[in-house]
Amino acid sequence: MSKKAFVKSYGCQMNAYDAARMADVLAEQGFSATDDVAEADVVVLNTCHIREKAAEKVYSELGRLRVLKAARRAAGHDTRIVVAGCVAQAEGPEIFARAPTVDVVVGPQSYHRLPELLARSHETRARDTDFPVEDKFDHLPARRTAGISAFLTVQEGCDKFCAFCVVPYTRGAEVSRSVAAVVAEAGTLAAGGVREIGLVGQNVNAYHGLGPDGRPASLADLIRAVARVPGIARIRYTTSHPNDMGDDLIAAHAEVPALMPCLHLPVQSGSDRVLAAMNRRHTGDAYRRIIERVRSSRPDIALSSDFIVGFPGETDAEFDATMRLVADIGFEAAYSFKYSPRPGTPAAERTDAVPAAVMDARLQALQGLLDAQRHAYQRAAVGQVVAVLVEKAGRRPGQVAGKTPHLLAVQFDAPMSRIGQVVPVRIVEAGTNSLFGEAIGTAVAA
Ligand code: SAH
Ligand code: SF4
Numbered sequence: 001m002s003k004k005a006f007v008k009s010y011g012c013q014m015n016a017y018d019a020a021r022m023a024d025v026l027a028e029q030g031f032s033a034t035d036d037v038a039e040a041d042v043v044v045l046n047t048c049h050i051r052e053k054a055a056e057k058v059y060s061e062l063g064r065l066r067v068l069k070a071a072r073r074a075a076g077h078d079t080r081i082v083v084a085g086c087v088a089q090a091e092g093p094e095i096f097a098r099a100p101t102v103d104v105v106v107g108p109q110s111y112h113r114l115p116e117l118l119a120r121s122h123e124t125r126a127r128d129t130d131f132p133v134e135d136k137f138d139h140l141p142a143r144r145t146a147g148i149s150a151f152l153t154v155q156e157g158c159d160k161f162c163a164f165c166v167v168p169y170t171r172g173a174e175v176s177r178s179v180a181a182v183v184a185e186a187g188t189l190a191a192g193g194v195r196e197i198g199l200v201g202q203n204v205n206a207y208h209g210l211g212p213d214g215r216p217a218s219l220a221d222l223i224r225a226v227a228r229v230p231g232i233a234r235i236r237y238t239t240s241h242p243n244d245m246g247d248d249l250i251a252a253h254a255e256v257p258a259l260m261p262c263l264h265l266p267v268q269s270g271s272d273r274v275l276a277a278m279n280r281r282h283t284g285d286a287y288r289r290i291i292e293r294v295r296s297s298r299p300d301i302a303l304s305s306d307f308i309v310g311f312p313g314e315t316d317a318e319f320d321a322t323m324r325l326v327a328d329i330g331f332e333a334a335y336s337f338k339y340s341p342r343p344g345t346p347a348a349e350r351t352d353a354v355p356a357a358v359m360d361a362r363l364q365a366l367q368g369l370l371d372a373q374r375h376a377y378q379r380a381a382v383g384q385v386v387a388v389l390v391e392k393a394g395r396r397p398g399q400v401a402g403k404t405p406h407l408l409a410v411q412f413d414a415p416m417s418r419i420g421q422v423v424p425v426r427i428v429e430a431g432t433n434s435l436f437g438e439a440i441g442t443a444v445a446a
């Protein structure tokens with residue numbers, strides 16, 4: 001019987017990518033993937049440290065795993081428990097102290113060493129949270145098939161040091177992979193049936209990897225190179241910082257057909273004072289001007305963003321500035337969070353916390369506005385004919401599910417043979433989280 005590995009990922013797309021690569025590493029060691037944690041010989045929790053709730057979730061999960069591991073041991077099976085990702089990086093030895101059930105702790109830059117850490121863990125608990133000199137990408141096995149849409153990490157780390165954020169500490173300094181390495185990985189993915197690639201990085205538009213001419217390439221250059229990979233029909237990228245929104249990237253939205261008309265550009269707040277206190281290094285107006293430039297390049301672009309409410313010292317008037325910015329710009333989608341103090345970040349030192357009840361009320365108001373915008377955006381799609389990239393079986397038998405260029409989820413009746421194709425679909429109804437449509441005409445290849 002083959003050994004089995006269960007890998008669960010929390011947090012951002014970069015973590016999702018790392019989880020897929022850890023599954024690749026384990027597959028090379030003879031582990032097949034399982035969705036059933038109870039039958040897993042290796043359990044990997046790929047953790048996120050961004051907010052306290054995310055980090056604490058890991059420990060409750062480990063509590064459940066301790067019981068499972070004991071039950072499996074009683075039945076004569078060994079289980080290795082691995083904590084990977086940003087909590088591993090940030091809390092390292094503390095994890096061993098708090099959770100005796102954990103065998104291996106491995107950081108986001110060292111998971112190519114998972115096989116030796118697992119081997120070592122039979123003698124002693126094994127930890128590797130270094131930022132190794134060798135490049136993990138050079139030591140990872142080739143990627144296995146990843147479905148129709150796959151993430152590809154092109155840039156890691158962050159040098160921005162926003163006052164609230166742990167990423168510069170958990171992921172380290174900003175590094176970009178070379179254009180050649182990204183194009184090669186995109187080629188492997190395309191050969192395995194992938195049609196859409198999400199280029200991901202903590203600050204993806206700060207990308208400056210080595211180009212074919214020996215000079216640094218921009219994200220726009222990289223997008224143009226990936227667009228030439230045969231089989232790749234759609235390209236997306238996330239997450240971007242407003243200050244790195246270059247003219248060539250904005251132009252690419254008008255010029256590269258494979259680049260989808262979506263931009264996730266976190267703004268966090270609409271108040272200039274709060275933005276300065278957050279060390280975001282741009283104003284609300286600067287953000288508005290970027291959006292104008294993007295919209296003049298690609299008028300139908302779908303915008304999404306991230307918001308934090310209740311940053312220390314945020315007043316009612318400052319929160320209102322955020323509401324105004326949202327009302328002025330209009331977002332297709334957004335993530336909004338209550339500020340969570342993170343150990344080691346400058347903002348965590350502040351003593352002017354916003355009371356919990358005020359934070360709750362602000363989050364509710366902001367989410368109400370963002371939800372209304374999202375629903376209006378979805379309703380506006382009804383009656384339109386859109387190109388849907390079919391990714392998987394739909395919710396009901398006979399249905400398939402896919403995404404529009406604007407990243408709206410669509411369900412419609414079609415045979416499973418449509419998976420991987422781009423199908424013109426007329427939208428007939430907007431549900432809460434999904435659109436419903438009917439296929440018209442025949443599928444097109446791309
Ligand atoms: N690199 C991206 C975002 C990374 S983290 C950027 O620059 O925007 C994803 C989101 O989590 C952030 O955009 C922010 O909205 C939120 N976030 C980060 N730290 C947080 C904290 N301490 N409390 C609440 N939300 C936080
Ligand atoms: Fe965090 Fe700011 Fe870097 Fe984004 S830009 S990862 S919010 S420090």
Ligand code: F3S
Nearest residue numbers: 011012048049050086
């Ligand atoms: Fe979380 Fe680390 Fe991503 S903290 S958001 S998993 S970079």
